[in-house]
Amino acid sequence: MPRISEERKAEQKAKIVGALLDSMREKGIADTSMADVISRSGLSSGAIYGYYSSKDDILLDAAREVVGSRVEVFDSFVASAPVPSPPEVVERLVSDLPAFVVEKRSLLQIWGLATTNPAIAAIGVESIGTLSGGARAYLEAWFRQEGDADPARRAELAAPAFLALAQGYMIQTAIGLPLEPRGYRKAVDALFLGLQGLTEGER
Amino acid sequence: MPRISEERKAEQKAKIVGALLDSMREKGIADTSMADVISRSGLSSGAIYGYYSSKDDILLDAAREVVGSRVEVFDSFVASAPVPSPPEVVERLVSDLPAFVVEKRSLLQIWGLATTNPAIAAIGVESIGTLSGGARAYLEAWFRQEGDADPARRAELAAPAFLALAQGYMIQTAIGLPLEPRGYRKAVDALFLGLQGLTEGER
Amino acid sequence: MPRISEERKAEQKAKIVGALLDSMREKGIADTSMADVISRSGLSSGAIYGYYSSKDDILLDAAREVVGSRVEVFDSFVASAPVPSPPEVVERLVSDLPAFVVEKRSLLQIWGLATTNPAIAAIGVESIGTLSGGARAYLEAWFRQEGDADPARRAELAAPAFLALAQGYMIQTAIGLPLEPRGYRKAVDALFLGLQGLTEGER
Amino acid sequence: MPRISEERKAEQKAKIVGALLDSMREKGIADTSMADVISRSGLSSGAIYGYYSSKDDILLDAAREVVGSRVEVFDSFVASAPVPSPPEVVERLVSDLPAFVVEKRSLLQIWGLATTNPAIAAIGVESIGTLSGGARAYLEAWFRQEGDADPARRAELAAPAFLALAQGYMIQTAIGLPLEPRGYRKAVDALFLGLQGLTEGER
DNA sequence: TATGAATGAGTATTCATTCAT
DNA sequence: TATGAATGAATACTCATTCAT
Numbered sequence: 001m002p003r004i005s006e007e008r009k010a011e012q013k014a015k016i017v018g019a020l021l022d023s024m025r026e027k028g029i030a031d032t033s034m035a036d037v038i039s040r041s042g043l044s045s046g047a048i049y050g051y052y053s054s055k056d057d058i059l060l061d062a063a064r065e066v067v068g069s070r071v072e073v074f075d076s077f078v079a080s081a082p083v084p085s086p087p088e089v090v091e092r093l094v095s096d097l098p099a100f101v102v103e104k105r106s107l108l109q110i111w112g113l114a115t116t117n118p119a120i121a122a123i124g125v126e127s128i129g130t131l132s133g134g135a136r137a138y139l140e141a142w143f144r145q146e147g148d149a150d151p152a153r154r155a156e157l158a159a160p161a162f163l164a165l166a167q168g169y170m171i172q173t174a175i176g177l178p179l180e181p182r183g184y185r186k187a188v189d190a191l192f193l194g195l196q197g198l199t200e201g202e203r
Numbered sequence: 204m205p206r207i208s209e210e211r212k213a214e215q216k217a218k219i220v221g222a223l224l225d226s227m228r229e230k231g232i233a234d235t236s237m238a239d240v241i242s243r244s245g246l247s248s249g250a251i252y253g254y255y256s257s258k259d260d261i262l263l264d265a266a267r268e269v270v271g272s273r274v275e276v277f278d279s280f281v282a283s284a285p286v287p288s289p290p291e292v293v294e295r296l297v298s299d300l301p302a303f304v305v306e307k308r309s310l311l312q313i314w315g316l317a318t319t320n321p322a323i324a325a326i327g328v329e330s331i332g333t334l335s336g337g338a339r340a341y342l343e344a345w346f347r348q349e350g351d352a353d354p355a356r357r358a359e360l361a362a363p364a365f366l367a368l369a370q371g372y373m374i375q376t377a378i379g380l381p382l383e384p385r386g387y388r389k390a391v392d393a394l395f396l397g398l399q400g401l402t403e404g405e406r
Numbered sequence: 407m408p409r410i411s412e413e414r415k416a417e418q419k420a421k422i423v424g425a426l427l428d429s430m431r432e433k434g435i436a437d438t439s440m441a442d443v444i445s446r447s448g449l450s451s452g453a454i455y456g457y458y459s460s461k462d463d464i465l466l467d468a469a470r471e472v473v474g475s476r477v478e479v480f481d482s483f484v485a486s487a488p489v490p491s492p493p494e495v496v497e498r499l500v501s502d503l504p505a506f507v508v509e510k511r512s513l514l515q516i517w518g519l520a521t522t523n524p525a526i527a528a529i530g531v532e533s534i535g536t537l538s539g540g541a542r543a544y545l546e547a548w549f550r551q552e553g554d555a556d557p558a559r560r561a562e563l564a565a566p567a568f569l570a571l572a573q574g575y576m577i578q579t580a581i582g583l584p585l586e587p588r589g590y591r592k593a594v595d596a597l598f599l600g601l602q603g604l605t606e607g608e609r
Numbered sequence: 610m611p612r613i614s615e616e617r618k619a620e621q622k623a624k625i626v627g628a629l630l631d632s633m634r635e636k637g638i639a640d641t642s643m644a645d646v647i648s649r650s651g652l653s654s655g656a657i658y659g660y661y662s663s664k665d666d667i668l669l670d671a672a673r674e675v676v677g678s679r680v681e682v683f684d685s686f687v688a689s690a691p692v693p694s695p696p697e698v699v700e701r702l703v704s705d706l707p708a709f710v711v712e713k714r715s716l717l718q719i720w721g722l723a724t725t726n727p728a729i730a731a732i733g734v735e736s737i738g739t740l741s742g743g744a745r746a747y748l749e750a751w752f753r754q755e756g757d758a759d760p761a762r763r764a765e766l767a768a769p770a771f772l773a774l775a776q777g778y779m780i781q782t783a784i785g786l787p788l789e790p791r792g793y794r795k796a797v798d799a800l801f802l803g804l805q806g807l808t809e810g811e812r
Numbered sequence: 813t814a815t816g817a818a819t820g821a822g823t824a825t826t827c828a829t830t831c832a833t
Numbered sequence: 834t835a836t837g838a839a840t841g842a843a844t845a846c847t848c849a850t851t852c853a854t
Contacts, residue, residue: 004834028319030233034828044836045829055828086394105318112315114378115308116231124378139394158393160382164371171370172363175317175327179363187367190360191289191342192395207817215817237845247819248846258845410838418838434725436639440824450840451825461824492800511724518721520784521714522637530784545800564799566781566788573780574773581723581733585769596767597695597748598801613813643849653815654850664849 013051015041017061024062024106029113056119063110063120066103067127073097074134083141086162087192091185094169108174128163135159216254218244220265227265227309232316259322266313266323269306270330276300277337286344289365290395294388297372311377331366338362419457421447423468430468430512435519462525469516469526472509473533479503480540489547492568493598497591500575514580534569541565622660624650626670633671633715638722665728672719672729675712676736682706683743692750695771696801700794703778717783737772744768 019040023032034055038045052058073096077089084092094100099107114121139155139162148154165188173179222243226235237258241248255261276299280292287295297303302310317324342358342365351357368391376382425446429438440461444451458464479502483495490498500506505513520527545561545568554560571594579585628649632641643664647654661667682705686698693701703709708716723730748764748771757763774797782788 024319026319028316030316031319033826035826038837046831046837047835049829050834108318109315111374111378112312113231113233115311116227116229116234121378125380128375128378128380154393157389159390160375160380160387161368161371161390161394164369164375164390165364165367166371167374168364168367168370171314171374172331172367175314175324175331177328177331184363186360187362187364190357191364236843238843249820249848250818252846253817430725432725434722436722437725439822441822452827452841453839455825456838514724515721517780517784518718519637519639521717522633522635522640527784531786534781534784534786560799563795565796566793567774567777567796567800570774570777570781570796571770572773572777574770574776577720577776577780578737578769578773581720581730581737583734583737583769590769592766593768593770593773596763597770642847644847647816655816655852656814658850659813 009051012043012047013061015043016048016051016058017065020058020062021066021103021106024109025103029059029109056117059113060119060123062106063113063123066099066106066110067124068099070097070099071130071134074138077138078141083138083145085193086139086142086165087185087188089138089142090162090165090169090188091181093166094184095181100166100170100173104170104174108170131163132159135162212254215246215250216264218246219251219254219261220268223261223265224269224306224309227312228306232262232312262316263322263326265309266316266326269302269309269313270327271302273300273302274333274337277341280341281344286341286348288396289342289345289368290388290391292341292345293365293368293372293391294384296369297387298384303369303373303376307373307377310373334366335362338365415457418449418453419467421449422454422457422464423471426464426468427472427509427512430515431509435465435515465519466525466529468512469519469529472505472512472516473530474505476503476505477536477540480544483544484547489544489551491599492545492548492571493591493594495544496568496571496575496594497587499572500590501587506572506576506579510576510580513576537569538565541568618660621652621656622670624652625657625660625667626674629667629671630675630712630715633718634712638668638718665726668722669728669732671715672722672732675708675716675719676733677708679706679708680739680743683747686747687750692747692754694802695748695751695774696794696797698747698751699771699774699778699797700790702775703793704790709775709779709782713779713783716779740772741768744771 016037019037020032022040023036027036034045034048037055037058038048041048048058052061073093077084077092110120111124114124136152136155136159139158140151143151143154143158169179169184219240222240223235225243226239230239237248237251240258240261241251244251251261255264276296280287280295313323314327317327339358339362342361343354346354346357346361372382372387422443425443426438428446429442433442440451440454443461443464444454447454454464458467479499483490483498516526517530520530542558542561542565545564546557549557549560549564575585575590625646628646629641631649632645636645643654643657646664646667647657650657657667661670682702686693686701719729720733723733745761745764745768748767749760752760752763752767778788778793
């Protein structure tokens with residue numbers, strides 16, 4: 001019989017994680033102290049430690065939220081007829097997924113942390129695994145539509161490169177390069193398909 | 204008439220920056236204190252502050268070293284006949300450039316810092332700019348060889364996506380995914396060229 | 407709705423300021439570190455920084471306490487009949503005011519700091535201003551009793567010299583010269599009034 | 610057979626002491642580091658430590674220079690006919706003695722140090738002793754001229770109060786109060802002699 | 813004598829975490 | 834559960850002094 005409802009608990013945890021992410025976005029994890037989380041969340045230090053056992057513990061939940069895969073996005077691409085092309089899918093991923101829109105700064109910081117923090121790395125690996133599954137499903141549909149002889153095999157092989165396109169976009173934009181989803185789609189078009197993907201005026 | 208030679212000065216600074224990078228690789232910047240830099244470099248705190256004015260100042264030089272573009276790598280690709288294909292070039296980049304081999308962990312951490320540290324972001328932007336120039340030169344040569352009508356234009360458009368392939372590889376491997384340069388080349392092949400890019404045995 | 411009462415807060419601040427003053431008296435400010443304040447106050451470093459934002463901030467409160475004018479002392483002199491003479495008042499000031507008794511060492515150090523620290527100088531200037539007011543009130547009463555034609559004017563003119571008598575006593579005794587309040591009164595007597603103020607045996 | 614002439618040695622020491630005093634005047638001793646002395650003196654750290662064994666050692670010489678009594682000043686007063694009055698002598702002391710003109714800031718800082726540094730206190734005590742001697746000689750001449758029955762005795766008694774007048778002036782002006790020698794003379798006049806000491810126009 | 817790079821104990825301050833209320 | 838005052842180890846950095854050249 002919990003003293004506080006699960007709902008209330010989740011609400012409070014969300015405030016805490018949200019406060020951490022806000023601060024990460026603004027000043028970076030290195031400069032984010034518990035004092036920041038305390039003042040931004042509106043909770044007291046004691047209250048926070050009632051929900052999380054340490055700062056790292058909060059960070060883990062923050063990482064989960066940010067890299068959280070939301071693999072459903074791929075479902076709609078697979079279900080479309082015709083299946084949209086990879087450049088188009090890349091454009092939609094980087095313009096729709098929260099991770100690429102509002103959280104790209106925190107996301108890149110979390111990848112940085114993952115290089116030396118095994119718990120965060122595990123979250124990252126899991127997330128990439130899930131995304132990879134979605135990407136493979138989509139790519140299989142696309143390669144099948146293109147008449148490929150072994151679309152499942154090709155999709156499995158191609159997935160890391162496909163994900164890389166989205167990840168590279170994140171790096172480039174997170175550090176401030178002026179790269180719009182639409183422009184990036186053209187980049188992928190130009191690299192993969194030749195200029196035929198571009199409209200007349202853009203050629 | 205400096206009492207210590209420029210050479211000696213560069214040597215000492217290299218020790219300091221090296222110590223920081225070693226520690227970043229092992230425990231991450233967040234857990235790297237000046238005490239680590241002091242003990243790993245073999246210099247005293249006072250000596251270090253004779254060369255650098257702050258920890259951040261050291262970090263800046265470390266970032267410069269790690270993201271330092273070494274754009275020359277592209278020259279050999281441009282000069283080859285025939286010009287190697289993008290998948291091959293990607294493979295060689297990620298297997299030859301130190302940033303992708305020994306420093307990928309520090310590199311990813313630096314991208315994370317760049318999201319909130321303008322001075323580091325500037326270094327990153329400059330580095331991507333230089334790399335971009337090399338990539339464009341290479342891509343132009345490649346597209347020309349492929350008979351493209353406007354290879355310069357196409358190369359310029361495609362460059363961000365091309366760089367993204369290398370950056371995504373870095374993210375995936377830095378967090379521990381088992382992805383070899385050779386396997387990654389096949390991924391790019393599969394995405395770009397279809398299965399015909401794979402060798403017989405692998406089909 | 408403060409969690410700690412104003413009273414408790416004042417108590418803790420007094421402990422901190424007291425610790426600083428104790429150490430100043432014993433080893434001087436130059437040799438007084440936060441470690442001294444921490445150990446003498448019985449509070450932890452963290453607790454101290456909860457009350458004061460910096461060592462200088464503590465010093466400011468210490469200066470306020472030490473130079474704090476306590477101008478009331480002059481009131482009783484003004485109200486007496488007959489009004490006591492300047493030598494007598496000087497004697498009573500230097501023997502009654504805490505600044506001249508227990509804090510003369512810290513006081514002199516604070517004057518030293520005031521020469522280059524504007525915030526401390528401001529405290530000193532204010533304190534001298536208040537003391538000056540008291541001194542003028544007393545001197546006016548005295549000169550009036552002495553039948554002076556324009557006692558207010560004369561009191562205003564004379565105040566700096568009158569204060570100087572107390573300040574000079576402080577310098578001479580703070581560095582260890584053996585000068586008692588009683589003996590100093592005789593010095594002032596001898597300078598001002600001739601030897602008539604002295605008892606037979608002392609002449 | 611000294612390697613460097615005594616003259617050269619004195620010259621170098623003067624540079625060092627001068628550098629310390631300059632810095633004390635500008636930023637205070639607390640903020641004066643050996644680095645300041647090194648850069649202001651134009652000598653290297655090694656060279657300085659060839660002349661002085663420690664920072665405190667330099668400070669001692671600086672204190673000697675600043676409090677150095679220059680008791681000769683009193684000789685001229687004694688020799689004058691008529692002997693000038695105490696208010697006039699006070700005015701001349703505070704307007705002529707370097708300690709009261711250019712060095713009053715350093716002087717007050719040194720008094721502050723003397724409260725806890727016995728070596729500096731000894732210099733201060735000696736200096737006051739010498740000054741006291743001069744003051745007594747002058748006061749004796751003055752009291753004799755005034756027809757006092759026991760001028761030597763009275764001078765001895767009055768000396769501490771007489772010195773205090775100069776010391777108090779130093780405190781008041783060193784912290785920035787606007788007090789000119791001429792105005793201070795009037796203060797002493799008003800206290801000692803009554804308004805008749807003031808010139809016609811000022812009454 | 814003079815140099816200035818190097819030393820390392822010492823500095824003020826921070827901050828994740830605890831616990832009496 | 835919630836509060837926020839208190840803790841104290843850890844932090845980045847300074848600076849008087851030394852010593853090989």
